[in-house]
Amino acid sequence: MTATEILFWFLSALALFSAIMVLISKNPVHSVLWLIVVFFSISGHYILLNAQFLAIVNLIVYAGAIMVLFLFVIMLMNLNSNNEPQRNSLIKLAGVVAGCLLLTVMVSAVRSAGEISKSQAVMNEGDIGLIQNLGKILFTDYVVPFEISSVLFLSAMVGAVVIAKKE
Amino acid sequence: MPIQYYIILAAALFCIGVVGVLIRRNAIIIFMCIELMLNSVNLLLVAFSKMQYTPANGNKSLALNIGSDAQIFVFFIMVVAAAEVSVGLAIIVMMYRNVHSTDVNFLNRLKN
Amino acid sequence: MGLMVYLVPLFPLLGFLLNGIFRKSLSKSLVGIIGCGSILASFIVSVILFSEVMSGGALAVQPLFQFINVHDFKIDFAFQADQLSSLFLLIITGVGFLIHVYSTSYMHDEAEEHFARYFSYLNLFVFSMLLLVLGANYVIMFIGWEGVGLCSYLLIGYWFKNDGYNYAAKKAFVMNRIGDLGFLLGIFWLLSKLGTANYSDVFANVSHLSPTDITGITVLLFIGAMGKSAQIPLYTWLPDAMAGPTPVSALIHAATMVTAGIYMVARSNALYSLSAVAENLVAVVGIATALFSATIAIKQNDIKKVLAYSTVSQLGYMFLGLGVGAYTGSVFHVMTHAFFKALLFLGAGSVIHAIHNQQDIRYMGGLKKYLPVTHLTFLIGCIAIAGIPPFSGFFSKDEILAAAYAANPIYWVLGVIGAGMTAFYMFRLYATTFLGEFRGTEEQKHHLHESPAAITIPLIILAVLAFAGGFVNVPEVLGGHEELHHFLSPVLTTEPAHELDHNTELTLMGVSVIVAFLSGAFALIKYSKKPELDEPKGLGKVLANKWYIDELYDAMIVNPVIALGSFFKNVIEKSGIDGFVNGIGTFIQYSSRRLRLVQNGKVGTYILFMVFSMIVLWLIFWNQTTITNFFQKIF
Amino acid sequence: MNAIIFSAGWGMVMMFCSFLISNKSMYRHIAVIGLLLLLAVNILESGGTSVFHVDAGDMLVYTRFGYVFNSIAIASTLIYVLLTGKDIERLGNYVAEYFVLIFFVLCGVCILSAYNNLLMLFIGIEILSIPLYILTGSDKRNLKSNEAALKYFLMGSFSTGIMLMGIALMYGGTGTFSLEVARTEVGLYKGVSFLEIIGLLLLMVSMCFKVSAAPFHFWTPDVYDGAPAVFTSFMATIVKAAGFIAFLKLCSVRMTATSTAIDWQLLFAIIIIATLLFGNITAIFQQSVKRMLAYSSIAQAGFMLFALFSLNEYASKGLLLYAAAYSLATIGVFAVLVKMKDVTFEGFNGLAKTQPVLAASNTIFLLSLAGIPLTAGFLAKYYMLASIISTGHYIWLVVVAVLFAAVSVYYYFRVIQSMYFKTGEPQTETITKSFKIGLVVLAAIIIIIGVYPQAIFSWLYF
Amino acid sequence: MIALLLILVPVIGGLITFSIKNENSVKGFSILVAVITLILALTGLFSNDQSLLHFDASWIPDLGTRITLGLDGMSKMLALLTAVSLPIIITATYKNTYADAGKFYGLMFLCQAGMLGVFLSMDALLFYFFWELALIPAYFLCSIWGGEKRIQVTFKFFIYTFVGSLLMLVAILFIYFKTPDHSFALQSFYHANLTASQAQWMFWLFFIALAIKMPIFPFHTWQPDTYEQAPTAVTMLLSGVMVKMGVFAVIRWLLPIFPAASQSNSSVIITLSVIGMLYASLIAMRQDDIKRLIAYSSMAHMGLMCAALFANQQVGIQGVLIQMFNHGINIIGLWIVADAIEKQLGTRKFSELGGLAQKAPTLAVLFVVLCLANVALPLTNAFVGEFLMFNGLFRYNPVMAGIAGISIILAAVYTLNMIQKIFYGNTVALTENAHDSSFNVNVALVILVIVVIVLGVYPQPMIDLTQGNANLFITKIP
Structure with a gap:
């Protein structure tokens, strides 16, 4: 077992564990924190896969910006108490069952996809994930969506203003 | 690493996200679970971008940059997610202002 | 002559239209003149026509216009004036005219409007009846056939304020319709096999019909005759039809319409003689009706009901004659019956008129001295119907009975029994009505008087005919020449010759006359002394x-x-x-x-449904072949 | 491409207007000018004259089909703004912002009609959706509006997640985000990657969500009901049609290519029946016309799905027709609905007496929605039926569909019954003359399309 | 050109009528329009100029449909019926007042235009359009001006027929794709290449629509309620003309398109029709309401027409062809009387009527004649039709004809019952002060009665007029 593999398993386990912890934490703040752990482990994966740019962006955007925003809102609403009303257990059970079924179906679907069974994800090599390469593509092939996503931001901005501003 | 490991990992994270959406009532947590789902997709895409065997891509011009499009896609997902978060949190705040709750079942006037 | 045939029905039609449309503005006398005059005109034309037919100058078919002409059959509106129809023309217009005249007096109490309505109905009836007998094919006959049914309906329900009468009218129409359906189906059968309904074509092509066809057609046609001529099982309307004014009963339910069935079967003799089944059916139904209704007639107390059942019974005789092949005999009996039954009905009408609409014979009696003319003519009618020689009924009935004997002695025996019963109930009626003491109220007694001339003259004419009508066809055994038989022979060719020798024939005559005489005399003696006034019991009650x-x-x-x-x-x-x-x-x-409850307003539930649906879609994807095959089986 | 640029640009112009101009009714006029400009630009571009030449690579591919749809969408929006623009003004202080968002949505619509890359599909859908979340919640004091926005947002994001999962798997199967994939007819599933199919299935689910096809329709009634009626009108028509156009493109390229491995028709048949069932049956019992229209829009989606089912010439042409006919009629119905103070069926009682013009034109809109001949709606339904029947298979599906169409008559005619056959005192906002004229013109357009569709067919060749 | 004008005149007339406010001018104008239409129909009837009788114009080339209108024998006859019925109806109901008379008459004209379109169109899609177009005005007419339960009842009628026509649309579309030249033209439809099983399915889809319209047992339940609830003028139009659309469509479309399928299914359909005849007759016997009785009676008659149609006999078809006209005339007459009674006495219940013949002798006489036509007495128009139809049915199956024939007995029962209960007997409280029918009613009835008698005595012109259609059909029987 190489270091990469050990790291892989560790990060995977961490990601899954923290993801589950996001769900079962009673306190929303804990959930946020666990989610940040998930993001960190995913970033770890990115680094394993040599996608440094994304790893950094993930940390900055998600763990940094988005989650802080979440935390901020939670704090703002004073939701850190763990008195969230619970769904009744039947619904919960149904939810878990549905999730598990979905997982089963997806996994079995992927397993029956024969053409990728031999494929490997290349670890620790390749330079497509470097900021230089990605930047080049982003501003050549992907310049149109890049520009267009600005519209998305504008609308989000306008929207947030419209919605959140007190009248 | 076999790509299947990544797929299964991503699927598992995705499904955990789904379960979270299903079993929690706090809108913010639900939203976080959705973010979790998006992240699992991101992970999967990055893994695919590094997949050795990409079947039947006839586009030679992209040959040098095989896989980079997936990473760009991830980038866009993050962008969109950020935008979504701002709107989503705004909506949740608006709701909280009106009813002082973030329970999704609290507002239940629209039904049947 | 070509012009004249359609004149026969045209006059009554004009009479109907005039009286019908201007019923509110015409005076009674004018109505009477139009009503009677149209029939008289028609009668005159008929006489001319008859004489031409007699002299052999007749043409068979006179087409007027195309009635229905579709690709595989053609029905013309055509008239056929031959021996059979011209004879019927005479009966219809002749007797009809007398009854019209009679009606002018009998119905004189009606309001003007209704008086005109009455005559228009009567004219319409004569028109339909003439269509029936003149038609050159079964469809035209059917038109008349239903037309007389309609007129019967209208006339029975003439006094429409009375619901009972309306009911009787409706019953008559409906029962006729049952028969008409059979008739209609018979026509369809003919049309589908031969493509024609013209008599001449049909009879010329009978050889193209299989025995089944012939039997089917004749039986179906006979069902029509059952309805129209009041045979078992469709006879019950006729006694009820007595609800109509008495002249109507005389004209329609005795002299003309009810004999339409006889006319039709006689007309179709070429078909009937080819089907033993149909002939036997006709004979059996005929004799059964004759006997059955005679039994009922014995215990009836309504003067018109007795006559009605007697009519049914006599019609049964006619069918017996038809069934055994004595077509001439039947037609002969139609003729004599028309005379004496019209006479009897009109006489009964005269009686009813005299005692103010009392029809129950238990409240009559002793009318002999108050109504001498009526009494005498009525007696002639009774003798005639009882079959006492030399009155007309004797000859016609005897011819039928002789033929019945030739076909099957049992028919004869039954026929004689029936004849006996006929004599019995007729003389019971006569005795109860005219003999003994008057049993009505004093007021009625006070008003009793002989009817006016418009009533008595037709009675007298009919009485003469009822007496003498039989002489047109005196059998050879009695030294006659059977003129009617010879006259009709061109249209009734298939009639089998008498096979009886003269001795047998005379014996049979003798027996039947004696039976009739004895039973008549018995009834006369029994009821002239002690009329039956109590409610009958036992079998009598059943009969009543x-x-x-x-x-x-x-x-x-x-x-x-x-x-x-x-x-x-x-x-x-x-x-x-x-x-x-x-x-x-x-x-x-x-x-x-229910379904909208799924929409429970909870995001969690919605997403749960979505997830499950996704899973289901996946499962469908994995089993798509099975499902596709299943659906392909459906369509 | 020019339409995208101009719609985004005009959106920004209006952003500035929001604080430069204080007269509320000016915004509407500016928006109308913008839409007219947009329409002109789009038509010009479809004729080959473009203002900006942008090489979008394989991200966006413009076809005549796309241009025609853009025109329909823009024209519908124009009609929408003309008819209900005044009512938007009544909604709050952010009138200009609402128009901004509408323009951004149009930008998304124009992307969806031209996308050739799953990335563009994703971005287009998001540009379409995010403004809608906000418009849904724009009536901030109204708890229904809040609720609708929250539900829409949560479920929309969830479906985005599913969509992304699908896209990721498809990428795993084909190695490209481009819509067109070079395929070799070898290997398992005849050259079709299994991952791609799984991905497509997921993508289909999320697209079904967007077009509110059952059983992914649950958001629709609640959101349409809760959102301010003016925006429901917009959502239910132009946005939905855009979803269908995107879906159609996806189907006609990707699903056709993979049809050797998976019987998409079967899946669609099931979805169609479910959609028709849920939409029609549930609509019957509604007491509120607004909510009934929400369900009916699901039912209409069931018919539009026919195009995705059959994917032939009739389908694409028919979908455009359907989009046009359905949008026009729905905009009309909602324009009337917005004027009603009581949106239950009882609220419409006796409208024919007090507002005959409203009632008459509303009747025509409803007849068109019900697919009665000689209205545009019939023609649209006709094309949908023809698209399946021309394949010669799945006739039972058509029969089921027409039976449900008959059911739909039930609830549409309930409105007509209320207006014409019942008596009541309907309360309406003040109705201006120009509004009436607008309605009549719209009704006339619907009738003209229905009676003489050849007039617009010449536009539909592509 | 006449063909086009026949449709355009009522449409334009109707639209103009919409805008007229004054009730009297509405009625005057309506009569004018109706008479112009009638004159056009008569011109068509006596014209043989094909260029006048046919109209063909491009409409929607993309859909393969054209505006093809034509007047052949059958269309001429039915156009005449449609054109005759409206003046008669307007005359007979002249004294009735309607709220919004302009709209009422306008819708009547639109309905008329729709029906004329159905009878004239030689293009399947056009046919379908008119088929629906006739329905919508009828729906509004019944729902706005109808009786107490009008909304539910009419709605049922609408949905019921709408379901049928949608199924028919499916069939039309399917056949369209099987036509050799992808066209909706009548002739192309006649030459559609359908496999046996396809034809079977499409036959039923098509047939159900027509069966609902006619209506054939067991698709009839909309009918009595609708006839009862609709304003009588509309009922006349519905029962007199609109139900003929079903019969017409069988002859023009169904039988020639699916000759084999209609033959193989004939036994089922005839059995249903015959059951329906007896069933309707029996129910009619037990009715206490004039309108419902006439409705069931009409259903029995329609059953006979349907049975005769599927008996595959030219005679039967011929009978149906002329019976379409005759039945229309007769039943309109019956409705006029029903309306006159209801308007005067305010009831339609037999149990509340009686003895009217004393008070209204003219009405009684005219009604009796119409009733006799209803029971198909010879020398009334209905006899000829029923004679031919039964004849056709008999050739198909004598037993069936016999069973069906029971209905003519039952017809006599319930019709005479009706006469008796309304007109005969003694007057009751309600009819004590009744008066005779008004002049306009009499005029309408007299015209109808004259038609009844004339066509009963001399039906041959009508037969000649439609013989072509019967012949054409017969050549399609394999």
């Missing part, structure tokens, strides 16, 4: 109640049909079919109410 046949029909047919109608209306229609249709609507509404 007409064997409970009406009740039986009600219980077996009418009520079940009505119940079925109610069942359909209230159960099947409401809860069944409409219930099903509305049920679809209700079901959709119900499922709407």
Whole structure:
């Protein structure tokens, strides 16, 4: 077992564990924190896969910006108490069952996809994930969506203003 | 690493996200679970971008940059997610202002 | 001559239209003149026509216009004036004219408008009857056939304020319709096999019909005759039809319309003589009706009812004659019957008129001295119908009975029994009505008087005919020449020759005359002394109640049909079919109410549904082949 | 491409207007000018004259089909703004912002009609959706509006997640985000990657969500009901049609290519039936016309799905027709609905007496929605039926569909019954003359399309 | 050109009528329009100029449909019926007042135009359009001006027929794709290449629509309620003309397109029709409401027409062809009387009527004649039709004809019952002060009665007029 593999398993386990912890934490703040752990482990994966740019962006955007925003809102609403009303257990059970079924179906679907069974994800090599390469593509092939996503931001901005501003 | 490991990992994270959406009532947590789902997709895409065997891509011009499009896609997902978060949190705040709750079942006037 | 045939029905039609349309503005006398005059004109034309036919200068078919002409058959509106129809023309217009004249007096109390309505109906009836006998094909005959049914309906229900009368009228029409359906089906059968309904073509092509066809056609046609001529089982309307004015009973329900069945069978003799089944059926139904209704007639107390049942019985004789092949005999009997039965009805009308609409013979009696003319003519009628020589009924009935004996002695025996009963109930009627003491109220007695000339003159004429009518066809055994037989022979060619020797024939005559005479005399003696006034008991009660046949029909047919109608209306229609249709609507509404509960307003549930649906879609994807095959099987 | 640029640009112009101009009714006029400009630009571009030449690579591919749809969408929006623009003004202080968002949505619509890359599909859908979340919640004091926005947002994001998962798997299967994939007819599933199919299935689910096809329709009634009626009108028509156009493109390229491995028709048949069932049946029992229209829009989606089912010439042409006919009629119905103070069926009682013009034109809109001949709606339904029947298979599906169409008559005609056959005192906002004229013109357009569709067919060749 | 004008005149007339406010001018104008239409129909009837009788114009080339209108024998006859019925109806109901008379008459004209379109169109899609177009005005007419339960009842009628016509649309579309030249033209439809099983399915889809319209048991339950609830003028139009659309469509479309399928299914359909005849007759016997009785009676008659149609006999078809006209005339007459009674006495219940013949002799006489036509007495128009139809049915199956024939007995029962209960007997409280029918009613009835008698005595012109259609059909029987 190489270091990469050990790291892989560790990060995977961490990601899954923290993801589950996001769900079962009673306190929303804990959930946020666990989610940040998930993001960190995913970033770890990115680094394993040599996608440094994304790893950094993930940390900055998600763990940094988005989650802080979440935390901020939670704090703002004073939701850190763990008195969230619970769904009744039947619904919960149904939810878990549905999730598990979905997982089963997806996994079995992927397993029956024969053409990728031999494929490997290349670890620790390749330079497509470097900021230089990605930047080049982003501003050549992907310049149109890049520009267009600005519209998305504008609308989000306008929207947030419209919605959140007190009248 | 076999790509299947990544797929299964991503699927598992995705499904955990789904379960979270299903079993929690706090809108913010639900939203976080959705973010979790998006992240699992991101992970999967990055893994695919590094997949050795990409079947039947006839586009030679992209040959040098095989896989980079997936990473760009991830980038866009993050962008969109950020935008979504701002709107989503705004909506949740608006709701909280009106009813002082973030329970999704609290507002239940629209039904049947 | 070519012009004249259609003149015969044209006059009554004009009379109908004039009287009908201007019924509010015409005076009674004008109405009477139009009514009677049109028939008289028609009668005159008929006489001319008859004489031409007699002299052999007749043409068979006179087409007027195309009635129905479709690709594989053609029905012309055509008239056929031959021996048979011209004879019937004479009877119809002749007797009809007398009855019209009679009616002018009899119906004189009616309001002007209704008086004109009456005559227009009567004219319409004569028109239809003439169409019936003049038609050159079965379809035209059918037109007249239904037309007389209609007129019968209108005339029976003439006094439409009375619901009982309306009911009787409706009954007559409906029962006729039952027969008409058979007739119609018979015509269809003919048309589908031969493509024609013209008599001449049909009779020329009988050889193209299989025995089944012939039997089927003749039986179906006979069903029509059963309805129209009041044979078992469709006879019950006729006694009820006495609800109409008495002249109507005389004209329609004795002299003309009811003989339409005889005319039709006689007309179709070429067909009937080829089917033993049909002939036997006709004979059996005929003799059964003759006997059955005679039994009922014995215990009836309504003067018109007795005559009605006697009519049914006599019609049975005619059918017996037809069934045994004595077509001439039957037609002969139609003629004599027309005379004496019209006479009897008109006489009865005269009586009823005299004692102010009392029809129950138990409240009559001793009318002899008050109504001498009526009495005498009525007596002649009774003798004639009883078959006492040399009155007309004797000759015609005897011819039928002789033929019946030749065909099957049992028919003869039964026929003689019937003849005996006929004499019995007729003389019972006569005795109860005219002999003994008057049993009505004082006031009625006070008003008793002989009827005016417009009533008595037709009575006298008819009495003469009832007496002498038989001489047109005196059998050879009595030294006659059977003129009628010879006259009709061109249209009734298939009639089998008499095979009886003269001795047998004379014996038979003797027996029947003696039976008739004895039973008549018995009745005369019995009832002139002690009229039957009490409610009958035992068998008598059954007979008085007409064997409970009406009740039986009600219980077996009418009520079940009505119940079925109610069942359909209230159960099947409401809860069944409409219930099903509305049920679809209700079901959709119900499922709407249920289904919308799925939309419970909770995000979690929605997403749960979505996830499950995704899984289901996946499963479908994995089993798509199976499912596709399943659907392909459906369509 | 020019339409995208101009719609985004005009959106920004209006952003500035929001604080430069204080007269509320000016915004509407500016928006109308913008839409007219947009329409002109789009038509010009479809004729080959473009203002900006942008090479979008394989991200966006413009076809005549796309241009025609853009025109329909823009024209519908124009009609929408003309008819209900005044009512938007009544909604609050952010009138200009609402128009901004509408323009951004249009930008998304124009992307969706031209995308050739799953990335563009994703971005297009998001540009379409995010403004809608906000418009849904724009009536901030109204708890229904809040609720609708929250539900829409949560479920929309969830479906985005599913969509992304699908796209990721498809990428795993084909190695490209481009819509067109070079395929070799070898290997398992005849050259079709299994991952791609799984991905497509997921993508289909999320697209079904967007077009509110059952069983992914649950958001629709609640959101349409809760959102301010003016925006429901917009959502239910132009946005939905855009979703269908995107879906159609996806189907006609990707699903056709993979049809050797998976019987998409079967899946669609099931979805169609479910959609028709849920939409029609549930609509029957509604008491509120607004909510009934929400369900009916699901039912209409069931018919539009026919195009995705059959994917032939009739389908694409028919979908455009359907989009046009359905949008026009729905905009009309909602324009009337917005004027009603009581949006239950009882609220419409006796409208024919007090507002005959409203009632008459509303009747025509409803008849068109119900697919009665000689209205545009019939023609649209006709094309949908023809698209399946021309394949000669799945006739039972058509029969089921027409039976449901008959059910739909039930609830559409309930409105007509209320207006014409019942008596009541309907309360309406003040109705201006120009509004009436607008309605009549719209109704006339619907009738003209229905009676003489050849007039617009010449536009539909592509 | 006449063909086009026949449709355009009522449409334009109707639209103009919409805008007229004054009730009297509405009625005057309506009569004018109706008479112009009638004159056009008569011109068509006596014209043989094909260029006048046919109209063909491009409409929607993309859909393969054209505006093809034509007047052949059958269309001429039915156009005449439609054109005759409206003046008669307007005359007979002249004294009735309607709220919004302009709209009422306008819708009547639109309905008329729709029906004329159905009878004239030689293009399947056009046919379908008119088929629906006739329905919508009828729906509004019944729902606005109808009786108490009008809304539900009419709605049921509408949905019921709408379901049928949608199924028919499916069939039309399917056949369209099987036509050799992808066209909706009548002739192309006649030459569609359908496999046996396809034809079977499409036959039923098509047939159900027509069966609902006619209506054939068990698709009839909309009918009595609708006839009862609709304003009588509309009922006349519905029962007199609109139900003929079903019969017409069988002859023009169904039988020639699916000759084999209609033959193989004939036994089922004839059985249903015959059951329906008896069923309707029996129910009619038990009715206490004039309108419902006439409705069921009409259903029985329609059952006979349907049975005769599927008996595959030219005679039967011929009978149906002329019976379409005759039945229309007769039943309109019956409705006029029903309306006159209801308007005067305010009831339609037999149990509340009686003895009217004393008070209204003219009405009684005219009604009796119409009733006799209803029971198909010879020398009334209905006899000829029923004679031919039964004849056709007999050739198909004598037993069936016999069973069906029971209905003519039952017809006599319920019709005479109706006469008796309304007109005969003694007057009751309600009819004590009744008066005779008004002049306009009499005029309408007299015209109808004259038609009844004339066509009963001399039906041959009508037969000649439609013989072509019967012949054409017969050549399609394999």
